[in-house]
Amino acid sequence: MMPPEHLEILSKYLKEVGETKITTNINDAKVYLNKSLELLVLIDDITKTMSFERMNQKLQIENMLQQCI
Numbered sequence: 001m002m003p004p005e006h007l008e009i010l011s012k013y014l015k016e017v018g019e020t021k022i023t024t025n026i027n028d029a030k031v032y033l034n035k036s037l038e039l040l041v042l043i044d045d046i047t048k049t050m051s052f053e054r055m056n057q058k059l060q061i062e063n064m065l066q067q068c069i
Contacts, residue, residue: 004043008054011039015061026068033068037061 018032040054
C-alpha cells in the first residue's frame with residue numbers, strides 16, 4: 001500500500017486529468033473523477049482522520065461530477 005501522502009498526490013493528478021477531460025470525453029472524465037474521489041475516501045479510512053483540504057477536494061470533485069450528468 002502506498003503512503004497516504006502519495007495517494008493524495010495521485011488523487012490530485014486524477015482530479016486534474018478528469019477536469020481537463022470534461023470538455024473532450026465525459027465518460028473518461030467521470031472515471032478519473034470517481035477514482036480520485038475513491039482515493040480521498042480511502043485516505044480518510046487509512047489515516048482515520050478528517051482533513052478540511054480533503055473535504056474541500058471531495059466537494060469540488062462531486063460538483064464536477066454533477067456537471068458531467
